[in-house]
Amino acid sequence: MMQDRYADPQTTNWPDLVNPMEYTNPTTVDESVYDDDVVRMFFGATVIWGVVGMLVGVTIALQLAWWPANLGLPWTTFGRLRPLHTNAVIFAFAGNICFTGIYYSMQRLLKTRMWSDRLSRIHFWGWQAIIVAAAITLPLGLTQSKEYAELIWPIDIAIVVIWVIFAVNFFGTLATRKVKHIYVAIWFYISFVITIAVLHVVNSLAIPATLFRSYPVYSGMTDALVQWWYGHNAVGFFLTTPFLGLMYYFLPRAAERPVYSYRLSIVHFWSLVFLYIWTGPHHLLYSGLPDWAQTLGVVFSVMLLAPSWGGMLNGLLTLRGAWHRVRTDPVLKFFVVAVSFYGMSTFEGPMMAIRAVNSLAHFTNWVIGHVHSGALGWVGMMTFGTLYWLVPRLWKRELVYPNMATTHFWLATIGIVLYTVSMWAAGLIEGLMWRAVNERGLLASPAFMDIADRLDPFYGLRLLGGLLYFIGAVMMAWNIYRTVAASRAGAPTPSAATAAS
């Protein structure tokens, strides 16, 4: 039954069942001026690293639920695979989709080819080489032990070099643009390119001792503050602003509706980038950080709520008049859930930054749930929607299995819900058990294992959620692989024939 539905274009609800020629945008004179090869390269890297990064994630989720899965080998233990997972999904998966979307959209928004094809390719291969270097060094235990900045100094320098090459190409393209107006998506991209460079350089400053080891120039509390200034703004400027840029380009293109409010986009852009950069200290509440700095972290985090929601509102309100298509178009489905999770986790974040809530939530699984509602919900779903939207435009071929994209959507959505709900429950349970006292004022659960045992079922549930999400991503990879193969083999799009008749 399922197979038949996949095969029959009449019953598929895939949108834009039109001649692939019509994908060329009417406002563009000639699409051939654009460099789409590099877009296809970053596209492929996104899919491959996404599957790899999520596989490592599922593996370490299994290790927490069932310890023998660490295999008893130093290279495969949780402590080494966890940074591999975070680096792979943030810098490889999310990074590559940002570059995919930026290279695709900025050429079209600025009506010009990328400034230098050569720099585009150095950027692509350099970035992939950095990822491979990370995938080798982290399991070997080579790390500078800063969260999300684990990579050792030679790789840090390579990141700077490649990032500067990307920035030169980016601003070169901006300088040679054929339009006067700079569309909102580009502002968000600019904040990504500039801020990540500053964050990475400042946080990674270190004095090399050997080829693999170095000493940070900061020590103690200063080091912690610089680290979380970096860490939280990696969330802000690697996982938020470039994705808002993608949202501002791909969501109105997919919905074929005007952006709700230009004014709102200006106000929420400037308030977002201004407020975000101060929020890092909320990771250091109740630490040795001076009180006033902790308070700044709390206050700026709470003030960040409305600017974040401005992005969500502009996304959701742009869909006015297109909601009926959300029912049938998997791309819009992915975008709606992505933007909704963005709103949910940017509400949760400011709440968790309040001192009273933080004292309960800090160090618990609640934090893991929070970051994954952002990562799986916002970043992941934005990525999937963008990839599915791009396939027929980059390969001039409809998806081979259009309904499989809808199945992917449901698997991913159910997976996120299982993941976040189980981690909320686990986090609240351990947070409350840590502080619970008996009638004599003594700790009610002084034994670590008493609390760890209670988390087992939730670790199992989280594994299930992550597994569903991963299976969806594998289905997407297969679907895209088959579609690209069919496109290269020259097989006609079934829907094109239908539309033409």
Added chain:
Amino acid sequence: MKQKVERDQILGHEDEADGIKEYDNPLPDWWLGLFWITVIWGVAYLVHYHFIAHRSPEAALAQELADAEIRWATPEAAEAEAELVLSAEAVAEGEGIFRTYCVACHGANMMGGIGPNLLDDEWLHGGTSENIVKTITDGVPAMGMVPWGPVLGAEQVNRVAAYVVSKNAEALGRDPSDALRPSEGS
């Protein structure tokens, strides 16, 4: 001077945005209200926390400790009850406590592991019941043993000490009540 705002007016620079049209709709009132509320809250919280209530983590900790002192002051009677008895019930209760908190370091068979063997005649910190209770209560931080007194309370420390004393005596073929005598040749 509230102006009538035109809704859903196209700005008209879609030619410069790959065909993406933009409305110039006003900011939603509730959104702007939310923004101002968080800003006002932020300033008010900062001023209140630091300059009016003079709060700080240190002050919060002192307050919590003072509250705890009042709420959980140990009655004299409870302190007195906490003494080492070698009754079967006490030893059985001690075994449960040992299984929960002690096995991780001293081993399920009490022969040691991370921590030392408890079934031999070697007592690093004294082998009388008094010494054993003190070792459990205060821990041996230099060797990685945490103070269990604040965690278990005097009564449970005595129960687990009773278990250790009786198992040790059993292993060495001695009378457990020997250990209850004040230290002489330990």
